[in-house]
Amino acid sequence: MTKNNKQTIVIKLGTSVLTAGSQTLNKPRLVELVRQCVTLRQAGHQVIVVSSGAVAAGRGVLQQQIGHSLAEKQMLAAIGQGQLIHLWQSLFSIYDITVAQMLLTRADLEHRERYLTARDMLTKLLEHHVVPIINENDAVATSEIKVGDNDNLSAYVAILANADKLVLLTDQHGLFTADPRANPDAQLIEQVTHINDELRALAGGSGTQLGTGGMATKLQAADIAQRAGVDVVIAKGSEYDILPQVLTQTAPSTTFLKFDAPVGGRKRWLLSGPKSTGKIICDNGAINAVCNQGASLLAKGIVSIEGQFKRGELVQVFCQQGTLQAQGLTSLSNQELGLVIGRHSSEFAQCLGFESAEEIIHRDNLVLLNQHSQQEVLN
Numbered sequence: 001m002t003k004n005n006k007q008t009i010v011i012k013l014g015t016s017v018l019t020a021g022s023q024t025l026n027k028p029r030l031v032e033l034v035r036q037c038v039t040l041r042q043a044g045h046q047v048i049v050v051s052s053g054a055v056a057a058g059r060g061v062l063q064q065q066i067g068h069s070l071a072e073k074q075m076l077a078a079i080g081q082g083q084l085i086h087l088w089q090s091l092f093s094i095y096d097i098t099v100a101q102m103l104l105t106r107a108d109l110e111h112r113e114r115y116l117t118a119r120d121m122l123t124k125l126l127e128h129h130v131v132p133i134i135n136e137n138d139a140v141a142t143s144e145i146k147v148g149d150n151d152n153l154s155a156y157v158a159i160l161a162n163a164d165k166l167v168l169l170t171d172q173h174g175l176f177t178a179d180p181r182a183n184p185d186a187q188l189i190e191q192v193t194h195i196n197d198e199l200r201a202l203a204g205g206s207g208t209q210l211g212t213g214g215m216a217t218k219l220q221a222a223d224i225a226q227r228a229g230v231d232v233v234i235a236k237g238s239e240y241d242i243l244p245q246v247l248t249q250t251a252p253s254t255t256f257l258k259f260d261a262p263v264g265g266r267k268r269w270l271l272s273g274p275k276s277t278g279k280i281i282c283d284n285g286a287i288n289a290v291c292n293q294g295a296s297l298l299a300k301g302i303v304s305i306e307g308q309f310k311r312g313e314l315v316q317v318f319c320q321q322g323t324l325q326a327q328g329l330t331s332l333s334n335q336e337l338g339l340v341i342g343r344h345s346s347e348f349a350q351c352l353g354f355e356s357a358e359e360i361i362h363r364d365n366l367v368l369l370n371q372h373s374q375q376e377v378l379n
């Protein structure tokens with residue numbers, strides 16, 4: 001939330017920015033970015049950095065031909081992360097600013113308690129005027145527990161920190177109508193209120209072997225952050241004084257406006273923490289009740305389910321037309337739910353052999369995803 005125009009700003013620095021298009025870290029670029037972060041702090045803002053670049057730094061240290069397989073990148077990240085944090089530490093120390101390293105994986109955000117621990121830690125660092133430097137813990141992150149890209153990670157961090165703004169610095173001015181690398185005539189899209197399939201279709205992957213996810217993951221990140229009440233800006237990290245310019249809205253960029261009625265409280269965790277493990281497909285009556293009438297999801301309106309999930313895991317709710325409408329924590333596993341699809345809760349005990357709550361996803365455990373200004377309860 002904005003506190004007297006003093007904002008908490010998460011700045012995500014992509015590999016493309018930190019390498020300036022080369023194969024390894026570009027130190028003058030880091031110097032320049034630290035100077036700008038300090039300018040923001042001197043203006044009273046709190047700064048959190050999500051820094052990519054461990055893999056690139058590792059390449060610079062080893063100076064051997066290393067491929068791009070997962071195992072090779074993990075090895076490079078393990079080598080490079082130390083150098084990366086050392087550089088940030090040295091550069092911020094010129095200004096007498098202390099930094100702290102936080103290496104996260106999805107597992108740190110998935111369980112509510114671990115999520116709260118990470119949140120408290122981040123809050124403490126900011127209280128002590130430390131700049132958190134965050135990256136994914138690539139060296140140990142297996143596919144089951146990793147976020148996979150720092151764009152999504154930075155959106156989760158912005159939610160954790162209750163940030164006002166997320167700035168994604170990359171090697172383009174923002175989201176274009178097509179990948180500008182392949183389409184020189186592509187136009188910059190300056191403002192986005194709501195990300196839809198049409199927009200997602202414009203966002204391609206990374207144009208290089210160094211970046212992860214390209215514009216596609218930046219849109220995923222923006223979508224999550226907007227819903228949680230965070231303004232998001234994508235801008236070009238090589239532009240002079242880009243960070244101050246983003247704040248004064250004078251740089252070419254793409255801005256994604258935060259929602260008028262953002263998801264609040266514990267429900268923010270549902271946007272950022274758990275990974276979805278299954279799908280529930282519902283009839284239009286159920287979708288209408290859940291999306292427009294503030295109802296919980298009942299078994300009666302469920303048409304089918306897909307995937308495997310346990311009780312308490314996150315599942316996604318789709319309409320029969322195939323659009324994602326909501327996500328939330330299920331009270332039954334996929335096997336149990338299979339026994340009661342389409343049934344009234346009065347039949348649950350007989351079908352399941354035990355008593356169970358009538359709601360399959362209780363309203364308190366559910367976030368809507370298909371309305372850009374949904375009236376979610378701010379709890």
Ligand SMILES: Nc1ncnc2c1ncn2[C@@H]1O[C@H](COP(=O)(O)OP(=O)(O)O)[C@@H](O)[C@H]1O
Pocket residue numbers: 013014015016017052169170171172174175176177178179180181202203204205206207208210211212213214215216
């Ligand atoms: N519609 C688009 N607009 C802008 N860039 C796009 C688009 N689609 C794909 N891209 C690509 O996304 C790249 C930026 O993402 P990425 O390489 O992952 O950078 P970073 O390391 O900054 O995360 C751009 O260099 C560009 O080639």
Ligand SMILES: N[C@@H](CCC(=O)OP(=O)(O)O)C(=O)O
Pocket residue numbers: 013014015016051052053054055056077135136138148149150151210211212213214
């Ligand atoms: N964690 C990796 C970067 C992953 C990533 O998302 O990269 P990028 O798309 O360049 O922001 C690293 O430190 O090299």
